[in-house]
Amino acid sequence: MSTITKSYQTLVGKLEEISHLNGVMATIGWDHQVMMPSGAAEIRSEQIAALAGVIHERMTDPHLEDCLDVLKEENITSLSKIERCNIIEARRNVTLEAKVPKRLVQEMAKLSSQSHLIWVAARQENKFSDFAPILKRFLELKKEWAQCVFPGMDPYDANIDNFERGTVKDEITPIFARLKDELIPLIKAVQDSSYQPNTSFLHGKFPVKKQEMLARQISQDIGFQFDQGRMDVSVHPFCGGSHPTDVRITTRYQESNFIESLYAVIHETGHGLYEQGRMLEGRSLPASESLTMGIHESQSLFWERMIAQSKPFCSHYFETIRATFPENLAGESATSFYQAINSCKPDFIRVEADELTYPLHVILRYEIECGLFDGSISVDDLPGIWGELMFKYLGVKPPTDTLGVLQDSHWSGGAFGYFPSYTLGAIYACQFYRSMVKELPDTEENISTGNFVPIKNWLNEKIHCQGRLCTPQELVMQVTGEKLNPDYFVSYLNKKYTEIYRLS
């Protein structure tokens, strides 16, 4: 056996072990949010810390570095594309892990676990000043982190890179500027329209048991494999799990509103289909993993918005939904249902926002993060700035910080640079959808007859199976023939909301 082959095999063994331990951590993390009794919180954080320590140890194992030293770019030309990708990804991960001093890792982990509770309390009590010191400290730590991992890079770009590799402010800012230019007037027009869809029938009493049955059926119809996954309840919907054969989505139920839960399930199913659809080769190796947060979000939004908020989807499922909640939907039609679930109303809370106002919530956070990192915004000024920007972009002003700057958990975990992924994902989703319709002209008909197989297969082949073999930039080029282009998103929204609100 050649040195290269031998080193590669050793590398694979080590990477697989790390992947298995990460899989254990993912299961524990899911359990934490879905199953764990409240009294176990303290011991669970000890257990997580112990396992995290082991994983860090494995990631910084000198033998792993030795393998990577042998497997330099110039030596591995004989290996396959996937094998080379595994090496490159492993090198990146190992390098990033090694660059952060243990002290910083520990301080971030500790702050993160403390700050969550402080954020929860501050949000509950509407007291931003209690949370501000944490936020300041996290900013310092995340700037230091950026300095460690990408010394030459702008610190906020480095934080974005953590979630959206290869994407920088210089690319995002003009895209978001374009969205502001287009969407702010569109939202205004929608609000001013004399025609407003009736949404009253979406409020009422919808038994949770029936909601669950409906959600489970639709999730399965669009392709979620329940023998390789689960669906449960958690405080915030998410997609977790330890492996493509163990994908776990969650939702939450309110008896007064079935749409939120149903579309959360479809959203998380989109994430789940990405995971279940990963390449069959080397599923415990980095090349098979999902690409970035933005691409992941493109998959959840693809199903939630491009498919499930479309007319053909509503026309296919309306009878089923009406049969599930006959009293509530007796007098309605597929069209009135379509209009109601797509109604637009500027409001305070991001996670409850419709697809038209959602980007403005993201842009606001993006601009604040830019300012926090370049020093033009100080933490203490956040509540004021938040209110101003909300009013400027959406015409509403949150009456409390609880409904404003304290609403999201991201900053309490130090996740700066994450928010842009949501809207990048929406833009990707729209652009992917357009390419799919070109290649599969029967798509709308298929949706309206409940045949989701060609759609799932297309996404499996074009995106899920690609793993990390290319960058997001290369992927969008490969799938759509051009780079990320917000035009499609803008014209999709314009067309859709002009029609629903009878604007033209």
Next chain:
Amino acid sequence: MSTITKSYQTLVGKLEEISHLNGVMATIGWDHQVMMPSGAAEIRSEQIAALAGVIHERMTDPHLEDCLDVLKEENITSLSKIERCNIIEARRNVTLEAKVPKRLVQEMAKLSSQSHLIWVAARQENKFSDFAPILKRFLELKKEWAQCVFPGMDPYDANIDNFERGTVKDEITPIFARLKDELIPLIKAVQDSSYQPNTSFLHGKFPVKKQEMLARQISQDIGFQFDQGRMDVSVHPFCGGSHPTDVRITTRYQESNFIESLYAVIHETGHGLYEQGRMLEGRSLPASESLTMGIHESQSLFWERMIAQSKPFCSHYFETIRATFPENLAGESATSFYQAINSCKPDFIRVEADELTYPLHVILRYEIECGLFDGSISVDDLPGIWGELMFKYLGVKPPTDTLGVLQDSHWSGGAFGYFPSYTLGAIYACQFYRSMVKELPDTEENISTGNFVPIKNWLNEKIHCQGRLCTPQELVMQVTGEKLNPDYFVSYLNKKYTEIYRLS
């Protein structure tokens, strides 16, 4: 700081890390049986193997041995009893771990994971010959294991020690002989009695939802803390979880039979109360851990049999149970209920056996294991021997191996020496109960009014909090003033069944 204090602190850090990793493993194990989608079986075994490898590595960490070398018996007289116990237990665990060569560990683990499926298939197809080679190989490996860990000891004693530390054949055999002498004629008399309790009302239709509500209420009434535990459904009821603050019991439901599930919940609650009741000091250290399988079983059987199958318990709960299933229990009374749930009928399956016939199921397996280890019984002869002994002890002969030698999973996992713990537990439970009633004369009255607090507190103090500070032999002496004595168990059964079946 003295060298001793320093070494002890280092030891504690390492033991806590191991405990946390074992806690993660326990959660993963629970997930495996309760939550995991079937398609994840393959990756899960890889994940478990990876974590097991880490734990083994930690257990055989040379620095751990260094600490233990410093903390020799003669050096640690200044430490507390609990601290000394932690050291002694750690030394034992480390020594046992180190004595087994990696090759043997791996072969046992591999055989165990393969053999489970082979056993399942053999049981399904009633083909003992498919399982026999596995059983032979496991016997060889377990003899080799015994030779490694306790070179001077009888190999079957070594295997018993694995579950029931300090208990040997020489102690068990006469106890079991006594039980045979007493119970075989008693069972015969019960069967021949002209009075047979009516059990027909225990069969019928009992909605699972109602069963669950009832079980949850009773489990909570007797003391299970649901903020530090859970109750779920699995194929076989068990008590798992990762820590005293994270105790997870399971049951299974059949619509046609609520007693089996209800008493499984009470049984597992008994195990759960042991775990939740562990000492408050050093809960991630070995001194706080439960003592042996037999003592654990004494706690589950204490609640299941001594408490929940008693007259005062039936009289307290009968109205609640009748209100839960009014159609089925309309014409019954607390007395008829008490008699019905305590009816005795020799049958093939151990896990479904009543308390009177159960010991014979265990004794049969114990005698077979003795014979397999001393060579007087060969694996190929097992089906025949099984049938003979069943007929001799219980007067029934299983028509198939599925209902006979293939019924239990224990041997497929190489768990020889485990079975005696069930009946030792029953004897302990009876002896403990007798001491408790002496110390708390109001016990029966308390049970009949649903006041279980004094009972739980007594068990917490006398048994659960004792951890591993003494041996089982010392514990029974400490709690009851004498050594393990089957007299109480025998006379309890004699009295109870003579009365129910009107034998005298």
